[in-house]
Amino acid sequence: MNIRQYARLSIAPMMDWTDRHCRYLHRLLSRHALLYTEMVTAPALVRGHALHLLDHSPEEHPVALQLGGSDPEELAQAAKLGAEASYDEINLNVGCPSDRVQSGTFGAVLMKDPGLVAECCAAMIAAQSVEVTVKCRIGVDDQEPERVLPDFLERVSAAGVSRFAIHARKAWLDGLSPRENRDIPPLDHDLVLRMKSQFPALHISVNGGIASLDQAERFLDAGLDGVMVGRSAYQRPADILCAADRRIFGAKTLDSTPEEAVRAMLPYIEAHLVAGGRLNQITRHMLGLFAGRPGARAWRRMLSEGAVQPGAGPELVEAALVQVAGVMMPAS
Numbered sequence: 001m002n003i004r005q006y007a008r009l010s011i012a013p014m015m016d017w018t019d020r021h022c023r024y025l026h027r028l029l030s031r032h033a034l035l036y037t038e039m040v041t042a043p044a045l046v047r048g049h050a051l052h053l054l055d056h057s058p059e060e061h062p063v064a065l066q067l068g069g070s071d072p073e074e075l076a077q078a079a080k081l082g083a084e085a086s087y088d089e090i091n092l093n094v095g096c097p098s099d100r101v102q103s104g105t106f107g108a109v110l111m112k113d114p115g116l117v118a119e120c121c122a123a124m125i126a127a128q129s130v131e132v133t134v135k136c137r138i139g140v141d142d143q144e145p146e147r148v149l150p151d152f153l154e155r156v157s158a159a160g161v162s163r164f165a166i167h168a169r170k171a172w173l174d175g176l177s178p179r180e181n182r183d184i185p186p187l188d189h190d191l192v193l194r195m196k197s198q199f200p201a202l203h204i205s206v207n208g209g210i211a212s213l214d215q216a217e218r219f220l221d222a223g224l225d226g227v228m229v230g231r232s233a234y235q236r237p238a239d240i241l242c243a244a245d246r247r248i249f250g251a252k253t254l255d256s257t258p259e260e261a262v263r264a265m266l267p268y269i270e271a272h273l274v275a276g277g278r279l280n281q282i283t284r285h286m287l288g289l290f291a292g293r294p295g296a297r298a299w300r301r302m303l304s305e306g307a308v309q310p311g312a313g314p315e316l317v318e319a320a321l322v323q324v325a326g327v328m329m330p331a332s
């Protein structure tokens with residue numbers, strides 16, 4: 001499979017959530033879903049030389065690096081660093097509404113300047129050979145999505161981008177917090193579907209409010225090329241990822257299980273602790289693994305309370321798993 005096929009289902013970039021430990025876990029649940037990093041800013045890489053932000057495990061592939069920035073030259077250099085670090089895709093963030101990001105003139109505010117986005121993408125494409133993609137909104141503030149979104153796609157695709165993930169709601173840059181901007185502006189999935197009809201040659205993924213594989217399949221059946229899932233995949237990873245290889249990618253494999261994933265995390269956890277890391281840095285991403293299943297609350301509590309204790313190690317995770325398994329399969 002190539003990266004466009006992997007993009008049939010992707011897990012959205014989420015700051016502080018989709019770090020390397022989270023992606024390692026998600027990869028254990030699905031071999032095929034495309035995983036995105038948290039946003040890494042071009043200034044941090046290029047001016048701050050914070051190359052550790054690119055660290056990831058070889059097991060994570062296919063994995064896309066999301067960049068934030070608005071200076072074409074700086075983004076070009078950052079994209080080159082991402083390609084050298086062996087990422088499978090370089091994605092530009094044109095959707096994030098946070099204040100900090102706005103002050104640096106990047107993220108969603110760039111929806112107002114498609115010419116600059118096109119220039120940034122052209123520079124990133126010219127600088128290296130990994131595919132450059134864009135994640136955007138349908139508009140910002142008082143823009144009319146029906147008018148600005150096709151114009152945005154037209155101009156940015158003319159610069160050489162042929163794959164987009166569209167968060168199907170506006171960002172209101174004035175007055176809403178980043179969190180509110182992920183819930184309050186109404187979703188318009190139909191507009192994203194219309195963009196696919198209007199630009200059939202583009203690979204378009206829909207993002208925003210997708211909470212199940214059933215829903216994801218409906219979007220794919222309706223003609224979209226991909227579905228990008230954010231919060232649901234983080235909060236209920238098993239529901240989104242365990243059956244994804246079979247249902248979304250047609251793989252002839254057995255579905256993964258959260259229990260297997262927990263067992264496969266143990267050596268990874270051990271190595272992290274030996275390298276000086278803390279248990280909670282990994283287990284915080286595992287809290288939702290059994291969401292909706294018997295034992296989920298005790299699992300969450302054991303991990304969240306136990307993992308911050310001094311000296312906590314993989315045995316805590318094993319004990320929590322035994323406890324969940326005991327609830328799920330009571331002895332006969």
Ligand SMILES: Cc1cc2nc3c(=O)[nH]c(=O)nc-3n(C[C@H](O)[C@H](O)[C@H](O)COP(=O)(O)O)c2cc1C
Nearest residue numbers: 012013014015038039093167208209210229230231
């Ligand atoms: C905690 C958190 C952090 C996020 N950070 C980013 C980010 O770094 N870059 C980005 O493009 N979007 C970011 N987003 C937005 C998501 O990628 C996604 O577009 C949004 O959550 C809508 O999808 P969902 O309804 O499936 O969650 C973030 C969302 C959350 C919840």
